Amino acid sequence: MALSEQLGGDSPVVTETDEHCHRGDVGDGEREVISRGLTAAVSTTQLRRTIWRSALAVANRFRVVRTIDVAACCFPERDYKAALSAAQRAMRGLVKAGLLRRYRTNRFQTVYGLTQRGADWLLELDIEAAASVRRVSDMTNPEHRLWSQFLVLAAEARGMESWTEGELLQRLVAARVPGHPPPSGLLNVSVTTKTGSSVKALRPDALIAEPDGLTWVEVDRSARGSERAADLRALTLSMGVPLFDKQALRRVVVFTRTDRIHRRVSATLDGLAEQTAAAALVRGRRQVRNVGAGEYEVWATVDRRHDGRRSSLVDELAGHVVVQALPVWLPKVRLDGRGRSSVAGWFGENYLPYRRPTGMAAWVQLASPLAALTEDGQ
Numbered sequence: 001m002a003l004s005e006q007l008g009g010d011s012p013v014v015t016e017t018d019e020h021c022h023r024g025d026v027g028d029g030e031r032e033v034i035s036r037g038l039t040a041a042v043s044t045t046q047l048r049r050t051i052w053r054s055a056l057a058v059a060n061r062f063r064v065v066r067t068i069d070v071a072a073c074c075f076p077e078r079d080y081k082a083a084l085s086a087a088q089r090a091m092r093g094l095v096k097a098g099l100l101r102r103y104r105t106n107r108f109q110t111v112y113g114l115t116q117r118g119a120d121w122l123l124e125l126d127i128e129a130a131a132s133v134r135r136v137s138d139m140t141n142p143e144h145r146l147w148s149q150f151l152v153l154a155a156e157a158r159g160m161e162s163w164t165e166g167e168l169l170q171r172l173v174a175a176r177v178p179g180h181p182p183p184s185g186l187l188n189v190s191v192t193t194k195t196g197s198s199v200k201a202l203r204p205d206a207l208i209a210e211p212d213g214l215t216w217v218e219v220d221r222s223a224r225g226s227e228r229a230a231d232l233r234a235l236t237l238s239m240g241v242p243l244f245d246k247q248a249l250r251r252v253v254v255f256t257r258t259d260r261i262h263r264r265v266s267a268t269l270d271g272l273a274e275q276t277a278a279a280a281l282v283r284g285r286r287q288v289r290n291v292g293a294g295e296y297e298v299w300a301t302v303d304r305r306h307d308g309r310r311s312s313l314v315d316e317l318a319g320h321v322v323v324q325a326l327p328v329w330l331p332k333v334r335l336d337g338r339g340r341s342s343v344a345g346w347f348g349e350n351y352l353p354y355r356r357p358t359g360m361a362a363w364v365q366l367a368s369p370l371a372a373l374t375e376d377g378q
Contacts, residue, residue, distance in 0.1 A: 050370055051090050056099060056122050056129075059114040062149045062164070063132040064142055065100075066111055067091050068331050069150055072352075076157040077366040080346040085335055094118070101133050106140045109331070113137070147219045147255070147326060148205040154353035155208040155215075158363065162208045162353075168244075169203070186243055189234035193226050202231060208353060213250030213319070214243055215354065219326065220265060221257045229268045236272060237286045239298035240318035250319040253354040255326040262294075265323050269296055281313055288321070295357050296321040320357040327351070 054074050059065040067087045074090070075083035091112065094100040099118035103111050113136030114129065122129035148164050155162035163171065173182045185201025206217035216235065235252055243249050256262040273288040273296065285301040300318040303311045325345075332341040345351040347366055356362060 047370060048090075048093070051086075052094060052099070053122070053125060053127075054369075055087075055090055055094060056114065056118050057127060058153070059100060059112060059132065060119070060122060060127070060129040062145075064111050064113060064136045064139060064146070066109070066146055066150070066331065069146075069153055072150060072153040072157055072347075074369060076154075076347045077368050079348060080330065080333065080343040081335060083346070084333060088335070101136075103136055103139075105142065107143060109143065109146070111136060111139070111142065111146070144205070144219055144221050147221075148217075151206050151217055151219070151255070151353050152208075154347070155206070157347065157366065157369070158353060160208050160210055160353075162206060165203050165205055168207050172244075187235070187238060187241070187249070189231070189238055191227070191230040191234045193230045200231065200234075202235060207244065209245075209247065210250070213248040215251040215253060216249060217354070218252070218254045219257075220254055220261050221326075222261070229264075232265070232268055233272050236269065236288060236296075236298060236321055237276075239286065239321075240300050248319075251322065251354070251357070252319070253322045253324070255324060257326045257328060259325075262323065262325060266294065269321060269323070283313060286318070287315065291358060294323040294355070296323075297357075320360075322355055322357060324351070324355050 051070075051074050055065070055070045058069055058073050062069075067084065070090055071080075071083040071087035075086050078086070091100065091102075095102055095112070097117075098115055099121055100112040101115050103113060105111060113133040114131050115133055116131040119129040119131045145164075152162040152164050152167075168186065169183075172186070176182050183201070185203045186207070187202045189200055189202055190197060191200050204216040205219045208215040208217065218232075232252075232254070238249060239252070240248050240250070254265050256265055269288065270290060273290050276285075276287045277289075279285050279287065281301060283301060283303060287299045287301075289297045289299065291297050297320055298318045299315045301313050301315050304314045305311050327345040329341045330343070330345060332339060333343055334341070347363075350356050350363060
């Protein structure tokens, strides 16, 4: 029997009705109406198959995966506890079927790797795959990697194309000019530290392509030393320059793991704002302005053409810098009521994949990524 045929099972698995049942107002003599969600149009077996395929594809793409990744990939439209519950159920099924294997890191994080059986299951669906359990078993603390890929999945849940640092480098190498060395970064900047000035190639931890330009994402798990602070200053002053596929840098988002790191990043940007406020009015000038808690605007001085040959220098908004806390509390949430971890910071709020700055359109309400099943009937 093919692996893909083993999903039929004897016991049905409800994936859309448990968290999305709605009981209408029931009067005397009226029958209670319950909304069955997608299961009204698609069988629960087909929904489970789709969820498993998505979860295994994520594990194959990133080589290591967490339950919260599957929640973001498959159930972003639900509130966090409902999304986490559905993702946990899917992961238990995948582990029981031998398609994923569970591991614990040195930091007591639960992660999963794709087994050979899981890779074979994807191959039956014409998805090229390879097992990753050996690689995952050697990982000790992949926290930075895990958060970077989670933010990529969060951006894709919003319908935007996004890449991790490794995926971006692969694209840059594939697009390089023949005969030239492969690029080592996405942006070349001049940085000044106590030891002097140098030119560096910077790479984001994640990159998001949006209609108005690119969003550069940094995941700060440790305090910024002088070199990393200089990198952030140079990156901020590069706002508006073209980076990738002729798209301009419009936002820099820094996720901080601790309050101490958050304060140091904010201090770096506050110092830059004070420094640029005194800069002379010249073409190409950048000014950083603190406009709220964890929110900065970057203004660029450009030429404005008038009638005839006249022109003047004006400031225009080049982009934003956002500093926000990495939602490290979300994976700690316990559905059994134990623990006090917050459920704030999920998709229903202005938080993922980043907090929208003042003046930008709000995030649109998400629909289930599984809803496409009702359209094509697959």
